[in-house]
Amino acid sequence: MNLRRLNSGDLPVETKALAKALLGCILVRTGEDGTTAGRIVETEAYLPNDPACHAFFGKSLRNATLFGPPHLAYVYQIYGTSFCFNLSSEPEGTGAGVLVRALEPIEGLALMARRRGVERSYDLCRGPGRLCRALAIDRSFEGTDLFSDPVLWLARDDWAPARVRRSPRIGITRAADHRLRFYLAGSPYLSGPARLSPA
DNA sequence: AGGATGATCGTCT
DNA sequence: GACGATCATCCTC
Numbered sequence: 282m283n284l285r286r287l288n289s290g291d292l293p294v295e296t297k298a299l300a301k302a303l304l305g306c307i308l309v310r311t312g313e314d315g316t317t318a319g320r321i322v323e324t325e326a327y328l329p330n331d332p333a334c335h336a337f338f339g340k341s342l343r344n345a346t347l348f349g350p351p352h353l354a355y356v357y358q359i360y361g362t363s364f365c366f367n368l369s370s371e372p373e374g375t376g377a378g379v380l381v382r383a384l385e386p387i388e389g390l391a392l393m394a395r396r397r398g399v400e401r402s403y404d405l406c407r408g409p410g411r412l413c414r415a416l417a418i419d420r421s422f423e424g425t426d427l428f429s430d431p432v433l434w435l436a437r438d439d440w441a442p443a444r445v446r447r448s449p450r451i452g453i454t455r456a457a458d459h460r461l462r463f464y465l466a467g468s469p470y471l472s473g474p475a476r477l478s479p480a
Numbered sequence: 481a482g483g484a485t486g487a488t489c490g491t492c493t
Numbered sequence: 494g495a496c497g498a499t500c501a502t503c504c505t506c
Binding site for chain 1: 486489490
Protein backbone atom coordinates (compact mmCIF):
# COMPACT_ATOMS: atom_id res chain seq x y z
CA MET A 282 0.00 0.00 0.00
CA ASN A 283 3.08 2.26 0.22
CA LEU A 284 2.17 4.17 3.36
CA ARG A 285 4.04 7.36 4.18
CA ARG A 286 3.67 8.75 7.65
CA LEU A 287 2.72 12.44 7.75
CA ASN A 288 5.06 15.03 9.26
CA SER A 289 4.15 18.36 10.78
CA GLY A 290 4.75 20.22 7.53
CA ASP A 291 2.32 18.05 5.58
CA LEU A 292 -0.88 19.53 6.98
CA PRO A 293 -2.28 23.07 6.89
CA VAL A 294 -2.87 24.94 10.12
CA GLU A 295 -5.99 26.86 9.17
CA THR A 296 -9.11 24.98 10.28
CA LYS A 297 -11.14 24.67 7.07
CA ALA A 298 -8.04 23.87 5.02
CA LEU A 299 -7.11 21.19 7.55
CA ALA A 300 -10.60 19.68 7.47
CA LYS A 301 -10.32 19.33 3.69
CA ALA A 302 -6.69 18.19 3.68
CA LEU A 303 -7.45 15.35 6.11
CA LEU A 304 -9.90 13.79 3.66
CA GLY A 305 -8.17 10.86 2.00
CA CYS A 306 -5.50 10.59 4.70
CA ILE A 307 -5.23 7.37 6.68
CA LEU A 308 -5.57 7.17 10.45
CA VAL A 309 -3.47 4.33 11.84
CA ARG A 310 -3.78 2.76 15.29
CA THR A 311 -1.34 0.04 16.30
CA GLY A 312 -1.70 -2.17 19.34
CA GLU A 313 -0.85 -5.45 21.03
CA ASP A 314 -3.79 -7.12 19.35
CA GLY A 315 -3.07 -5.77 15.88
CA THR A 316 -3.22 -2.71 13.66
CA THR A 317 -6.40 -0.97 12.61
CA ALA A 318 -6.50 1.78 10.00
CA GLY A 319 -9.01 3.69 7.93
CA ARG A 320 -9.19 6.40 5.30
CA ILE A 321 -10.77 9.65 6.49
CA VAL A 322 -13.86 10.33 4.39
CA GLU A 323 -15.73 12.89 6.49
CA THR A 324 -14.66 15.79 8.74
CA GLU A 325 -16.14 18.88 10.34
CA ALA A 326 -14.44 22.23 10.99
CA TYR A 327 -14.91 24.01 14.34
CA LEU A 328 -13.59 27.50 13.79
CA PRO A 329 -12.11 30.17 16.08
CA ASN A 330 -14.97 32.13 17.70
CA ASP A 331 -17.45 29.52 16.49
CA PRO A 332 -20.39 29.10 18.91
CA ALA A 333 -20.45 25.38 18.13
CA CYS A 334 -16.75 24.89 18.98
CA HIS A 335 -15.87 23.58 22.42
CA ALA A 336 -13.37 26.44 22.73
CA PHE A 337 -16.02 29.15 22.31
CA PHE A 338 -16.50 29.85 26.04
CA GLY A 339 -12.79 29.98 26.74
CA LYS A 340 -10.10 27.62 27.86
CA SER A 341 -10.99 24.91 30.37
CA LEU A 342 -9.52 21.65 31.56
CA ARG A 343 -11.34 19.66 28.90
CA ASN A 344 -10.69 21.82 25.86
CA ALA A 345 -7.14 23.04 26.61
CA THR A 346 -5.72 21.00 23.72
CA LEU A 347 -7.75 23.04 21.25
CA PHE A 348 -5.73 26.09 22.34
CA GLY A 349 -2.42 24.28 21.97
CA PRO A 350 -0.31 23.92 18.85
CA PRO A 351 -2.02 22.49 15.74
CA HIS A 352 -2.43 18.80 14.91
CA LEU A 353 -2.64 17.39 18.43
CA ALA A 354 -5.27 14.76 19.17
CA TYR A 355 -8.26 16.19 21.05
CA VAL A 356 -10.35 13.31 22.39
CA TYR A 357 -13.41 13.78 24.55
CA GLN A 358 -16.27 11.65 25.74
CA ILE A 359 -19.84 12.49 24.75
CA TYR A 360 -23.13 11.27 26.22
CA GLY A 361 -21.16 9.10 28.58
CA THR A 362 -20.98 6.43 25.92
CA SER A 363 -18.83 7.55 22.98
CA PHE A 364 -15.51 9.20 22.28
CA CYS A 365 -14.88 11.75 19.54
CA PHE A 366 -11.50 12.18 17.83
CA ASN A 367 -10.40 15.64 16.72
CA LEU A 368 -7.23 17.44 15.66
CA SER A 369 -6.42 20.83 17.09
CA SER A 370 -5.98 23.56 14.48
CA GLU A 371 -4.75 27.16 14.19
CA PRO A 372 -1.56 28.48 15.85
CA GLU A 373 -1.03 28.00 19.57
CA GLY A 374 -3.31 30.26 21.58
CA THR A 375 -6.29 30.00 19.24
CA GLY A 376 -9.00 27.50 20.12
CA ALA A 377 -10.24 25.52 17.12
CA GLY A 378 -10.23 22.01 15.73
CA VAL A 379 -11.41 19.43 13.22
CA LEU A 380 -13.68 16.50 14.10
CA VAL A 381 -13.15 13.24 12.22
CA ARG A 382 -16.63 11.85 11.57
CA ALA A 383 -16.11 8.74 9.45
CA LEU A 384 -13.46 6.38 8.07
CA GLU A 385 -13.41 3.86 5.29
CA PRO A 386 -12.00 0.74 6.99
CA ILE A 387 -8.70 -0.30 5.39
CA GLU A 388 -6.80 -2.58 7.73
CA GLY A 389 -7.70 -4.78 10.70
CA LEU A 390 -11.36 -5.18 9.84
CA ALA A 391 -11.72 -8.34 11.91
CA LEU A 392 -10.31 -6.57 14.96
CA MET A 393 -12.60 -3.60 14.35
CA ALA A 394 -15.57 -5.95 14.11
CA ARG A 395 -14.64 -7.54 17.42
CA ARG A 396 -14.34 -4.16 19.13
CA ARG A 397 -17.58 -2.90 17.63
CA GLY A 398 -19.69 -6.01 17.90
CA VAL A 399 -20.84 -5.76 14.30
CA GLU A 400 -19.67 -7.53 11.17
CA ARG A 401 -20.41 -5.41 8.10
CA SER A 402 -17.56 -3.14 7.02
CA TYR A 403 -20.22 -0.56 6.26
CA ASP A 404 -20.97 -0.24 9.98
CA LEU A 405 -17.46 -0.33 11.47
CA CYS A 406 -16.31 3.31 11.30
CA ARG A 407 -19.37 5.25 10.14
CA GLY A 408 -19.72 7.93 12.82
CA PRO A 409 -17.35 9.70 15.23
CA GLY A 410 -18.12 7.44 18.19
CA ARG A 411 -18.01 4.28 16.12
CA LEU A 412 -14.62 4.99 14.58
CA CYS A 413 -13.16 5.63 18.01
CA ARG A 414 -14.53 2.30 19.19
CA ALA A 415 -13.23 0.50 16.10
CA LEU A 416 -9.73 1.96 16.53
CA ALA A 417 -9.80 1.79 20.35
CA ILE A 418 -9.27 5.54 20.69
CA ASP A 419 -10.10 6.86 24.15
CA ARG A 420 -9.12 9.62 26.54
CA SER A 421 -5.65 8.15 26.94
CA PHE A 422 -4.87 9.72 23.54
CA GLU A 423 -5.91 13.21 24.63
CA GLY A 424 -3.13 15.61 23.64
CA THR A 425 -1.19 13.01 21.67
CA ASP A 426 1.33 14.32 19.13
CA LEU A 427 0.29 12.45 15.99
CA PHE A 428 3.66 13.06 14.34
CA SER A 429 5.73 11.29 16.99
CA ASP A 430 3.41 8.88 18.77
CA PRO A 431 4.23 5.18 18.23
CA VAL A 432 0.59 4.07 18.43
CA LEU A 433 -1.61 6.66 16.71
CA TRP A 434 -0.61 8.52 13.58
CA LEU A 435 -1.59 9.78 10.13
CA ALA A 436 -0.39 8.55 6.77
CA ARG A 437 -0.92 8.90 3.05
CA ASP A 438 -0.79 6.29 0.31
CA ASP A 439 -1.08 6.37 -3.48
CA TRP A 440 -4.79 7.06 -3.36
CA ALA A 441 -5.96 9.55 -5.98
CA PRO A 442 -7.85 12.52 -4.55
CA ALA A 443 -11.63 12.44 -4.90
CA ARG A 444 -13.99 15.37 -5.09
CA VAL A 445 -14.71 17.13 -1.79
CA ARG A 446 -18.24 18.23 -1.01
CA ARG A 447 -19.64 20.21 1.91
CA SER A 448 -22.83 20.36 3.94
CA PRO A 449 -24.09 21.70 7.26
CA ARG A 450 -22.57 20.09 10.34
CA ILE A 451 -24.41 17.23 12.01
CA GLY A 452 -25.86 16.97 15.49
CA ILE A 453 -25.24 20.51 16.74
CA THR A 454 -27.68 23.22 17.77
CA ARG A 455 -25.61 26.42 17.67
CA ALA A 456 -24.39 27.78 14.33
CA ALA A 457 -25.98 24.81 12.61
CA ASP A 458 -26.40 26.67 9.32
CA HIS A 459 -22.73 26.89 8.40
CA ARG A 460 -21.57 24.41 5.76
CA LEU A 461 -18.50 23.19 7.63
CA ARG A 462 -18.89 19.45 7.13
CA PHE A 463 -16.60 18.11 4.42
CA TYR A 464 -16.80 14.67 2.82
CA LEU A 465 -15.59 12.69 -0.15
CA ALA A 466 -18.25 12.62 -2.86
CA GLY A 467 -19.54 9.14 -3.47
CA SER A 468 -18.04 7.48 -0.42
CA PRO A 469 -20.30 4.71 0.87
CA TYR A 470 -18.89 5.18 4.38
CA LEU A 471 -20.35 8.56 5.36
CA SER A 472 -22.15 9.11 8.66
CA GLY A 473 -24.78 11.52 7.45
CA PRO A 474 -26.83 12.85 4.54
CA ALA A 475 -25.51 12.24 1.02
CA ARG A 476 -24.30 8.79 1.88
CA LEU A 477 -25.05 6.14 -0.67
CA SER A 478 -26.49 2.70 -0.15
CA PRO A 479 -24.34 0.01 1.44
CA ALA A 480 -21.84 -1.45 -0.98
C1' DA B 481 -23.26 19.02 46.43
C1' DG B 482 -26.49 19.22 42.71
C1' DG B 483 -28.28 20.27 38.09
C1' DA B 484 -27.95 21.01 33.09
C1' DT B 485 -25.75 19.92 28.86
C1' DG B 486 -24.15 17.23 24.89
C1' DA B 487 -19.79 17.41 17.79
C1' DT B 488 -23.66 9.82 19.74
C1' DC B 489 -25.34 5.13 19.33
C1' DG B 490 -28.32 1.28 19.42
C1' DT B 491 -32.89 -0.15 19.60
C1' DC B 492 -37.56 0.04 18.76
C1' DT B 493 -41.71 1.33 16.02
C1' DG C 494 -38.35 9.12 13.31
C1' DA C 495 -38.16 8.86 18.30
C1' DC C 496 -36.17 7.76 22.60
C1' DG C 497 -33.24 6.48 26.44
C1' DA C 498 -28.60 5.22 28.14
C1' DT C 499 -24.93 7.28 30.75
C1' DC C 500 -21.22 10.33 32.53
C1' DA C 501 -17.42 13.89 32.08
C1' DT C 502 -17.49 18.55 32.34
C1' DC C 503 -18.88 22.98 33.65
C1' DC C 504 -21.69 26.21 36.20
C1' DT C 505 -24.23 27.69 40.29
C1' DC C 506 -25.15 27.52 44.73
